[in-house]
Amino acid sequence: MIKVGIIGATGYSGNELVRLLLGHKEVEIKWLGSRSYVDKKYSAVYHNMFKLVDDVCMDDNIEALADEVDVIFTATPQGFCASILNEEILSKVKIIDLSADYRLKDVSIYEEWYNIKHKSPQFIEEAVYGLCEINREQIKGKRLVANPGCFTTCSILSIYPAVKEGLIDAKSIIIDAKSGTSGAGRGAKVDNLFCEVNENMKAYGVLTHRHTPEIEEQLSYAAGEDIKIIFTPHLVPMNRGILVTAYANLKKDVSYADVKAVYEKYYGKETFIRLLDENDYPETRWVEGSNYVDINFKVDKRTNRLIFMGALDNLVKGAAGQAVQNMNLMFGLPENTGLLQVPMFP
Amino acid sequence: MIKVGIIGATGYSGNELVRLLLGHKEVEIKWLGSRSYVDKKYSAVYHNMFKLVDDVCMDDNIEALADEVDVIFTATPQGFCASILNEEILSKVKIIDLSADYRLKDVSIYEEWYNIKHKSPQFIEEAVYGLCEINREQIKGKRLVANPGCFTTCSILSIYPAVKEGLIDAKSIIIDAKSGTSGAGRGAKVDNLFCEVNENMKAYGVLTHRHTPEIEEQLSYAAGEDIKIIFTPHLVPMNRGILVTAYANLKKDVSYADVKAVYEKYYGKETFIRLLDENDYPETRWVEGSNYVDINFKVDKRTNRLIFMGALDNLVKGAAGQAVQNMNLMFGLPENTGLLQVPMFP
Amino acid sequence: MIKVGIIGATGYSGNELVRLLLGHKEVEIKWLGSRSYVDKKYSAVYHNMFKLVDDVCMDDNIEALADEVDVIFTATPQGFCASILNEEILSKVKIIDLSADYRLKDVSIYEEWYNIKHKSPQFIEEAVYGLCEINREQIKGKRLVANPGCFTTCSILSIYPAVKEGLIDAKSIIIDAKSGTSGAGRGAKVDNLFCEVNENMKAYGVLTHRHTPEIEEQLSYAAGEDIKIIFTPHLVPMNRGILVTAYANLKKDVSYADVKAVYEKYYGKETFIRLLDENDYPETRWVEGSNYVDINFKVDKRTNRLIFMGALDNLVKGAAGQAVQNMNLMFGLPENTGLLQVPMFP
Amino acid sequence: MIKVGIIGATGYSGNELVRLLLGHKEVEIKWLGSRSYVDKKYSAVYHNMFKLVDDVCMDDNIEALADEVDVIFTATPQGFCASILNEEILSKVKIIDLSADYRLKDVSIYEEWYNIKHKSPQFIEEAVYGLCEINREQIKGKRLVANPGCFTTCSILSIYPAVKEGLIDAKSIIIDAKSGTSGAGRGAKVDNLFCEVNENMKAYGVLTHRHTPEIEEQLSYAAGEDIKIIFTPHLVPMNRGILVTAYANLKKDVSYADVKAVYEKYYGKETFIRLLDENDYPETRWVEGSNYVDINFKVDKRTNRLIFMGALDNLVKGAAGQAVQNMNLMFGLPENTGLLQVPMFP
Missing domain, CATH: 3.30.360.10 (Dihydrodipicolinate Reductase; domain 2)
Structure with a gap:
C-alpha cells in the first residue's frame, strides 16, 4: 500500500483527490492537511465524506508528516510548494505538486506571470511536467512531478x-x-x-x-x-x-x-x-x-x-485524476489504477 | 417629483430598487448609500447600471442626507435602521425600512429571534406593517413603514x-x-x-x-x-x-x-x-x-x-417592488405607478 | 459472473444502471434493450459510454433474450413489465422491475392511480417490494423484485x-x-x-x-x-x-x-x-x-x-443503485458490491 | 397608435415581443398568430401573461389579418415569411421579419446555407438589413425590414x-x-x-x-x-x-x-x-x-x-428588442420608445 498525504485537502481539487484515492486499491490516506481547517473533521468541511473519512485536518508540518507517507500531493496556492520543498523532504517522499510552482522551466517567466519570487528554483530542472500521455517515460520513477493545469x-x-x-x-x-x-x-x-x-x-x-x-x-x-x-x-x-x-x-x-x-x-x-x-x-x-x-x-x-x-x-483529468495517474507512473503501478470511473450523466 | 435616497443600495434589494425607481416617472434618485463601497461608482459595483446611473456611493450620514430627500429606503442588515432612526429624521423624511426592525409589534419577540437589542422601540407602535393588499388604508400618508419579508x-x-x-x-x-x-x-x-x-x-x-x-x-x-x-x-x-x-x-x-x-x-x-x-x-x-x-x-x-x-x-414583490408600492401609497400616487413590469420569461 | 440484460437501457435510469454495472466486478452486461433506438450503437445515444460500451441496442424480444442472461432489469414505462412477464420467463431469469408494476399489493389501487389495466396480476403476490433496508430477508433469493420509486x-x-x-x-x-x-x-x-x-x-x-x-x-x-x-x-x-x-x-x-x-x-x-x-x-x-x-x-x-x-x-439509491443492491441480495453477493462510489462534489 | 400583429407569437422571441410591446405606449397588439396553438388562450401557453393578455392564438391567415394592422412581425421558421409575402400584403402593412428570409442579398447563398428554395426573391432587393446602428437611415420609412440574427x-x-x-x-x-x-x-x-x-x-x-x-x-x-x-x-x-x-x-x-x-x-x-x-x-x-x-x-x-x-x-437586442427598434424607425417614432428597460440583475 502506498501511504499518501495531501496538503491543501480542503480545496475542490483536494476533495476530488480524496474521492479518487478512497477508490484506489493500492493507496492508504494517512493524513489530510488544511491550514484553514486545522483540527476540524474533514467530513464537516466536506459532508460527502461523512462516515467515509474520519480524519481531522492537520496543520502543514511537512517535516513531521513526511515521515509517515510515501507521497505527498500539494493542492495548494501558487508559491506554497516551492516554499516548503527541500532536499531532505525529497529524499523521504515523492511530491506531486498540483500548483504551478514547477511547471515552467524558465523561472523568470514564472516570476513574471505569477508575480512572486520562486523559493526553490533548484528543483525546477529535476521536476517533470506531468502530462502523462506526452511525458510518460520521464515520469516513471521520478520523485517530483509538476501536475499540469486544467x-x-x-x-x-x-x-x-x-x-x-x-x-x-x-x-x-x-x-x-x-x-x-x-x-x-x-x-x-x-x-x-x-x-x-x-x-x-x-x-x-x-x-x-x-x-x-x-x-x-x-x-x-x-x-x-x-x-x-x-x-x-x-x-x-x-x-x-x-x-x-x-x-x-x-x-x-x-x-x-x-x-x-x-x-x-x-x-x-x-x-x-x-x-x-x-x-x-x-x-x-x-x-x-x-x-x-x-x-x-x-x-x-x-x-x-x-x-x-x-x-x-x-477536477479529474485537469487536476486530481491526472495527479493519481502520475502517482501510478511514479510508483510503477498500472497507469489506470483507480481511474476507471465511468463518466456520470446526467 | 419625489426625491429618494437609498441606504444599503449595493445589496441585491438595493440594486432592484434602483432598477425599479429608474423606471418610475414620479421619482428622482438623489443619493445611494453604501458603507461597503463609499466613494466607488455605483455602476462599478453593478455594471448593469453602466451609463444609466452616474452616482458615487455615499456614506450613511443620514442626518445630512435626510435634508435632500422626501423618502429614504433602508435596505440594510437587521438593527441598522433602528439604530439611526430618531424623531428629527422622521420629521423630515418618510422611511421605508426593508429590514425587520419594525415588523414585529412585540419587541421581546424581535429581540429573542434576532438576538439583538432594539435601539428605537419607541417607533414600533407608529410603524405600519407594509403588506399593501391587507393594510392599504393604514399605509396611506404614513411616515414609517416596515416592508414585509419575502x-x-x-x-x-x-x-x-x-x-x-x-x-x-x-x-x-x-x-x-x-x-x-x-x-x-x-x-x-x-x-x-x-x-x-x-x-x-x-x-x-x-x-x-x-x-x-x-x-x-x-x-x-x-x-x-x-x-x-x-x-x-x-x-x-x-x-x-x-x-x-x-x-x-x-x-x-x-x-x-x-x-x-x-x-x-x-x-x-x-x-x-x-x-x-x-x-x-x-x-x-x-x-x-x-x-x-x-x-x-x-x-x-x-x-x-x-x-x-x-x-x-x-426581489420585487418580496422586497423592492413592495417597497415602491408602499411609497406610492404613502405619497398618494396610484398604487401601481412604476410597477407594471411584465414578467420576463424565460 | 452474473449475466445481465437491461430493457429500457436508454432512459436515464437505464444509463445509470450501465454506469454502475460496468464497475461491478461480478457482472457481465449481455445486452441492452431499447425500443426507441433499436440497432443504434448505445454509445451514440449516451456518448459518456464511448469506447466503454460497444453494444448495439436490441429490440425487446424478451423470450429470446431471457435465454442469455441470469437477470433482467426493466427500466420501462408503467405497464410494460406486467405486459411481458410470464411463468416461462420467470422460470429462466430473475426480474428486477424499476417500474411500478409490482409495487402495490392491491391491484385495484394500481389500476386507479395509474389508469391502466394490470396485465399479470398473478405475480403481484410473489413480488417483493425491494426496499432493501426494510425487506432485506424477503429479497434474498427471490426471482421477482419490485424496485421502489425514488x-x-x-x-x-x-x-x-x-x-x-x-x-x-x-x-x-x-x-x-x-x-x-x-x-x-x-x-x-x-x-x-x-x-x-x-x-x-x-x-x-x-x-x-x-x-x-x-x-x-x-x-x-x-x-x-x-x-x-x-x-x-x-x-x-x-x-x-x-x-x-x-x-x-x-x-x-x-x-x-x-x-x-x-x-x-x-x-x-x-x-x-x-x-x-x-x-x-x-x-x-x-x-x-x-x-x-x-x-x-x-x-x-x-x-x-x-x-x-x-x-x-x-438515479442511484432512488433507482439503479437500489436495483443493483437488490440484485446483490437476490444472488447472495455482499450487498454493497459495486455500490461504494464516494459521493461526487461539486 | 400603431396596430400590431405577430405571426409566430408562441416562440420565445414572440413572447418577448409581446412583453416589450405591452410596455410600448404607442402600440396596440391586435392579434397573435400561432399555428401550433390555434384557438388556445395565449396566457395558457405563456402563463407570465395571465391577466395581462386576453387574446386567443389565431391561425396565420395573413390576407385577412393584414387588414387589421399597420405592421406584422414574423417570428417564424426560415422560409415561412418568404412563402406568404406578396405585393398586396406589402401594400397594406409593414413587415418586420425576424427570420433569415430577407437578410442575405445573394439568394443562392441563402438557398445553399438554408437548404430551401426562396419563395419570394423579388423582395430581397427592397428589404433593408435592420441593424439599426449601421443602417439607420435606410430603415426609416421602409416597409420591409430583415431583422438580424442574434x-x-x-x-x-x-x-x-x-x-x-x-x-x-x-x-x-x-x-x-x-x-x-x-x-x-x-x-x-x-x-x-x-x-x-x-x-x-x-x-x-x-x-x-x-x-x-x-x-x-x-x-x-x-x-x-x-x-x-x-x-x-x-x-x-x-x-x-x-x-x-x-x-x-x-x-x-x-x-x-x-x-x-x-x-x-x-x-x-x-x-x-x-x-x-x-x-x-x-x-x-x-x-x-x-x-x-x-x-x-x-x-x-x-x-x-x-x-x-x-x-x-x-431575445432583446438579438431579436425582439431590435425588431421594436426597427419598428420605431420605420414609423418615425423616437428610436428608444419602449426600449429603456434597465438590465435586470441578478
Missing part, C-alpha cells in the same frame, strides 16, 4: 499532434477556452457567488491568464521553436468541465482523415484520450467525473484553418 | 383569506417554502458560492428562521387568536423566486369553488395578486421580474386538508 | 422508524418532496426543456402523484393501520437529487436524543443510510452519484411535531 | 468599426460565440432538455452555422472586399445572453486608446451600445432583459492581434 492539459492534448507533425503554423494558434466554476476554487469571493455566476457568461484574465506561458512552453517544445499564442478563458455557469475550441492556420492541404491518422498515431493506444467519430464534438457532459479527454477537430477548407476541440473534467 | 409576503398572502374566514384551523398551518439564492444576499460566503448552491437543494434555519414570528403575528391578527406554525425555508439553485407550499386542516367541508369565492372576495380587485385557474399551479418563472403574486390552492378530501400555493419574485 | 425510497426511509415505534400519528404525515429533473425522464417535452425548468420552481401532480399510494401502503404496514397522507412533489432546476421534508404530529413527548436512539436501532448498522449529526441537515449535493441516503429530523416543541429530512440521488 | 448582431457590432477603419485584416477574423439556450427555441427536442444542457458546454454547427454568411456579407460591405470568416457557436447552460469573443490580425500598430477612439466615433452617441471602460469585459448578466450591447476589445502586442468582446440579450 486548461493546459485540455489545450495541449487537443493541439499537440498537429504541432508535432507540422500540420499547422504554431504561431497562429488561438485558444478559446471555457471552464466550469469549480476551477475558481472554494474561496469566498463575491464574483463566485451563485447569483453572480448563474445566468452569466464572461471572459476573464484576457491576455494575462497564467496558463498561457505553460501552454506556450509545451507547444514550443513540440514545434521546435518559440511560439506565442492567444489564450482566452471564459467562466461558464456549471460546476465541472473544460471545453477548448482552438484555431490555427494549416501549413498543409489535409483532409479530416489525414489529421485523424496523425491523432491516431499519437493517441490511438491511450486509455484516457477518446478520439471521437468525425461528426461528434466534445461536450463536457460526456466526461464528467472521469479521467477521459474527448478530442476532435475540423478542417475548414474555406479559410484554410484547423479547428481543435477538446473536453475534460477539470 | 417569505412572509408570499406565505401570508397565500393563506390569509382562509384564516380570516375561518376555513382552516390556523394552529395546524405548516409552511414549506423554497427560495432562490438572491434572498441570501451578496455577502461573500462559502455556502453561497456557485458550486455549493448549484446542483443542490437543502432546508436551512429549520425551526429557527426569523420570518416565523412575523408570519405568526400577522396570521394571529387574522385568526383572532395566538397561533404557532411551522415554517421551513429551502434554498433552490436559481437566482430569483419564492414558492410557498402550505398545509392546514380544514374546519369546514368546502369545495374548490367555495375557497375560490373567499379568495375572490379578498383579492378579486387586486392588481398584483393573480388567482390562477383551477388546474394551474404557481411557478416562479411566471412572475420573474414583476410585482405579481400568483396564488392557488387545492382541497384534499382524502385527508381533509387545504393546500396553499403561492409564487412571487423575492 | 420519492418513495426517500420518504419511507426518512419516516419509517418513527411510524414503526409509534412516535407519531401516522395519519398526520405530510410529505413535501423536491426532485431534480432527471426524475422526469428523457422524453422530449416542452415542460422539461432547459429554459422551462431553469430559474423555476413548481409543485406538480399535487394530490395525484402516483408515489402517494406506494408510500401509504408501506407506511400502513409499519403503522399497523391504513393511513392516508399528503405527498407533494416539486421540480427543482438541478439534474439529480431528491430532498424530502416531512411533518407529523408527535404522539409522545420526545427529545432529539430519544428519536435518534430509535433511528440508530433501525439504521445504525446500515451501510447506505447515514444518520447525520444533530445540527446537520441532508442536502442533495452530499450524496450525488452515490447510493447513500442522508437522514435527520428535528423535534418542534412549539407545535409538538416531528420534522423529517432525507436526501438521496434519485 | 449572433450576427453581437458579432457585427463588436467588429464593425475595426473593419470599416481598416485596423484589422478582415480575412483573419475568427468569431467564437456563446449563446444561452433560449436561442435554440421552444421546440421539444431531447438535446434541449434541462438535463442535457445543464452542466454542459458544447460547440455546435461548427463551420456550418447559418449566421456565418450573414456576418460575412455585412462585414464584406464594411471591408470593401469579399471575406470569409470562421464562426463557431457554443451552447451555454443559461437562459439568455450571447457573448462574442473574436480575434483578428492587426494591420496597424495601435494602442487601446487608438481603437477606443475609432469605436467612439462610430458608437459614441448610440443609446444602446455601451463601450465599457478599459478593464471591464462584457458579461451577459449586465445586459439581461435590456436592449443594450456591451462592447470592449483588447490589443495583444505579443501576437499583434485585436480581441473583440461583445454581450447582448439574444
Whole structure:
C-alpha cells in the first residue's frame, strides 16, 4: 500500500483527490492537511465524506508528516510548494505538486506571470511536467512531478499532434477556452457567488491568464521553436468541465482523415484520450467525473484553418485524476489504477 | 417629483430598487448609500447600471442626507435602521425600512429571534406593517413603514383569506417554502458560492428562521387568536423566486369553488395578486421580474386538508417592488405607478 | 459472473444502471434493450459510454433474450413489465422491475392511480417490494423484485422508524418532496426543456402523484393501520437529487436524543443510510452519484411535531443503485458490491 | 397608435415581443398568430401573461389579418415569411421579419446555407438589413425590414468599426460565440432538455452555422472586399445572453486608446451600445432583459492581434428588442420608445 498525504485537502481539487484515492486499491490516506481547517473533521468541511473519512485536518508540518507517507500531493496556492520543498523532504517522499510552482522551466517567466519570487528554483530542472500521455517515460520513477493545469492539459492534448507533425503554423494558434466554476476554487469571493455566476457568461484574465506561458512552453517544445499564442478563458455557469475550441492556420492541404491518422498515431493506444467519430464534438457532459479527454477537430477548407476541440473534467483529468495517474507512473503501478470511473450523466 | 435616497443600495434589494425607481416617472434618485463601497461608482459595483446611473456611493450620514430627500429606503442588515432612526429624521423624511426592525409589534419577540437589542422601540407602535393588499388604508400618508419579508409576503398572502374566514384551523398551518439564492444576499460566503448552491437543494434555519414570528403575528391578527406554525425555508439553485407550499386542516367541508369565492372576495380587485385557474399551479418563472403574486390552492378530501400555493419574485414583490408600492401609497400616487413590469420569461 | 440484460437501457435510469454495472466486478452486461433506438450503437445515444460500451441496442424480444442472461432489469414505462412477464420467463431469469408494476399489493389501487389495466396480476403476490433496508430477508433469493420509486425510497426511509415505534400519528404525515429533473425522464417535452425548468420552481401532480399510494401502503404496514397522507412533489432546476421534508404530529413527548436512539436501532448498522449529526441537515449535493441516503429530523416543541429530512440521488439509491443492491441480495453477493462510489462534489 | 400583429407569437422571441410591446405606449397588439396553438388562450401557453393578455392564438391567415394592422412581425421558421409575402400584403402593412428570409442579398447563398428554395426573391432587393446602428437611415420609412440574427448582431457590432477603419485584416477574423439556450427555441427536442444542457458546454454547427454568411456579407460591405470568416457557436447552460469573443490580425500598430477612439466615433452617441471602460469585459448578466450591447476589445502586442468582446440579450437586442427598434424607425417614432428597460440583475 502506498501511504499518501495531501496538503491543501480542503480545496475542490483536494476533495476530488480524496474521492479518487478512497477508490484506489493500492493507496492508504494517512493524513489530510488544511491550514484553514486545522483540527476540524474533514467530513464537516466536506459532508460527502461523512462516515467515509474520519480524519481531522492537520496543520502543514511537512517535516513531521513526511515521515509517515510515501507521497505527498500539494493542492495548494501558487508559491506554497516551492516554499516548503527541500532536499531532505525529497529524499523521504515523492511530491506531486498540483500548483504551478514547477511547471515552467524558465523561472523568470514564472516570476513574471505569477508575480512572486520562486523559493526553490533548484528543483525546477529535476521536476517533470506531468502530462502523462506526452511525458510518460520521464515520469516513471521520478520523485517530483509538476501536475499540469486544467486548461493546459485540455489545450495541449487537443493541439499537440498537429504541432508535432507540422500540420499547422504554431504561431497562429488561438485558444478559446471555457471552464466550469469549480476551477475558481472554494474561496469566498463575491464574483463566485451563485447569483453572480448563474445566468452569466464572461471572459476573464484576457491576455494575462497564467496558463498561457505553460501552454506556450509545451507547444514550443513540440514545434521546435518559440511560439506565442492567444489564450482566452471564459467562466461558464456549471460546476465541472473544460471545453477548448482552438484555431490555427494549416501549413498543409489535409483532409479530416489525414489529421485523424496523425491523432491516431499519437493517441490511438491511450486509455484516457477518446478520439471521437468525425461528426461528434466534445461536450463536457460526456466526461464528467472521469479521467477521459474527448478530442476532435475540423478542417475548414474555406479559410484554410484547423479547428481543435477538446473536453475534460477539470477536477479529474485537469487536476486530481491526472495527479493519481502520475502517482501510478511514479510508483510503477498500472497507469489506470483507480481511474476507471465511468463518466456520470446526467 | 419625489426625491429618494437609498441606504444599503449595493445589496441585491438595493440594486432592484434602483432598477425599479429608474423606471418610475414620479421619482428622482438623489443619493445611494453604501458603507461597503463609499466613494466607488455605483455602476462599478453593478455594471448593469453602466451609463444609466452616474452616482458615487455615499456614506450613511443620514442626518445630512435626510435634508435632500422626501423618502429614504433602508435596505440594510437587521438593527441598522433602528439604530439611526430618531424623531428629527422622521420629521423630515418618510422611511421605508426593508429590514425587520419594525415588523414585529412585540419587541421581546424581535429581540429573542434576532438576538439583538432594539435601539428605537419607541417607533414600533407608529410603524405600519407594509403588506399593501391587507393594510392599504393604514399605509396611506404614513411616515414609517416596515416592508414585509419575502417569505412572509408570499406565505401570508397565500393563506390569509382562509384564516380570516375561518376555513382552516390556523394552529395546524405548516409552511414549506423554497427560495432562490438572491434572498441570501451578496455577502461573500462559502455556502453561497456557485458550486455549493448549484446542483443542490437543502432546508436551512429549520425551526429557527426569523420570518416565523412575523408570519405568526400577522396570521394571529387574522385568526383572532395566538397561533404557532411551522415554517421551513429551502434554498433552490436559481437566482430569483419564492414558492410557498402550505398545509392546514380544514374546519369546514368546502369545495374548490367555495375557497375560490373567499379568495375572490379578498383579492378579486387586486392588481398584483393573480388567482390562477383551477388546474394551474404557481411557478416562479411566471412572475420573474414583476410585482405579481400568483396564488392557488387545492382541497384534499382524502385527508381533509387545504393546500396553499403561492409564487412571487423575492426581489420585487418580496422586497423592492413592495417597497415602491408602499411609497406610492404613502405619497398618494396610484398604487401601481412604476410597477407594471411584465414578467420576463424565460 | 452474473449475466445481465437491461430493457429500457436508454432512459436515464437505464444509463445509470450501465454506469454502475460496468464497475461491478461480478457482472457481465449481455445486452441492452431499447425500443426507441433499436440497432443504434448505445454509445451514440449516451456518448459518456464511448469506447466503454460497444453494444448495439436490441429490440425487446424478451423470450429470446431471457435465454442469455441470469437477470433482467426493466427500466420501462408503467405497464410494460406486467405486459411481458410470464411463468416461462420467470422460470429462466430473475426480474428486477424499476417500474411500478409490482409495487402495490392491491391491484385495484394500481389500476386507479395509474389508469391502466394490470396485465399479470398473478405475480403481484410473489413480488417483493425491494426496499432493501426494510425487506432485506424477503429479497434474498427471490426471482421477482419490485424496485421502489425514488420519492418513495426517500420518504419511507426518512419516516419509517418513527411510524414503526409509534412516535407519531401516522395519519398526520405530510410529505413535501423536491426532485431534480432527471426524475422526469428523457422524453422530449416542452415542460422539461432547459429554459422551462431553469430559474423555476413548481409543485406538480399535487394530490395525484402516483408515489402517494406506494408510500401509504408501506407506511400502513409499519403503522399497523391504513393511513392516508399528503405527498407533494416539486421540480427543482438541478439534474439529480431528491430532498424530502416531512411533518407529523408527535404522539409522545420526545427529545432529539430519544428519536435518534430509535433511528440508530433501525439504521445504525446500515451501510447506505447515514444518520447525520444533530445540527446537520441532508442536502442533495452530499450524496450525488452515490447510493447513500442522508437522514435527520428535528423535534418542534412549539407545535409538538416531528420534522423529517432525507436526501438521496434519485438515479442511484432512488433507482439503479437500489436495483443493483437488490440484485446483490437476490444472488447472495455482499450487498454493497459495486455500490461504494464516494459521493461526487461539486 | 400603431396596430400590431405577430405571426409566430408562441416562440420565445414572440413572447418577448409581446412583453416589450405591452410596455410600448404607442402600440396596440391586435392579434397573435400561432399555428401550433390555434384557438388556445395565449396566457395558457405563456402563463407570465395571465391577466395581462386576453387574446386567443389565431391561425396565420395573413390576407385577412393584414387588414387589421399597420405592421406584422414574423417570428417564424426560415422560409415561412418568404412563402406568404406578396405585393398586396406589402401594400397594406409593414413587415418586420425576424427570420433569415430577407437578410442575405445573394439568394443562392441563402438557398445553399438554408437548404430551401426562396419563395419570394423579388423582395430581397427592397428589404433593408435592420441593424439599426449601421443602417439607420435606410430603415426609416421602409416597409420591409430583415431583422438580424442574434449572433450576427453581437458579432457585427463588436467588429464593425475595426473593419470599416481598416485596423484589422478582415480575412483573419475568427468569431467564437456563446449563446444561452433560449436561442435554440421552444421546440421539444431531447438535446434541449434541462438535463442535457445543464452542466454542459458544447460547440455546435461548427463551420456550418447559418449566421456565418450573414456576418460575412455585412462585414464584406464594411471591408470593401469579399471575406470569409470562421464562426463557431457554443451552447451555454443559461437562459439568455450571447457573448462574442473574436480575434483578428492587426494591420496597424495601435494602442487601446487608438481603437477606443475609432469605436467612439462610430458608437459614441448610440443609446444602446455601451463601450465599457478599459478593464471591464462584457458579461451577459449586465445586459439581461435590456436592449443594450456591451462592447470592449483588447490589443495583444505579443501576437499583434485585436480581441473583440461583445454581450447582448439574444431575445432583446438579438431579436425582439431590435425588431421594436426597427419598428420605431420605420414609423418615425423616437428610436428608444419602449426600449429603456434597465438590465435586470441578478
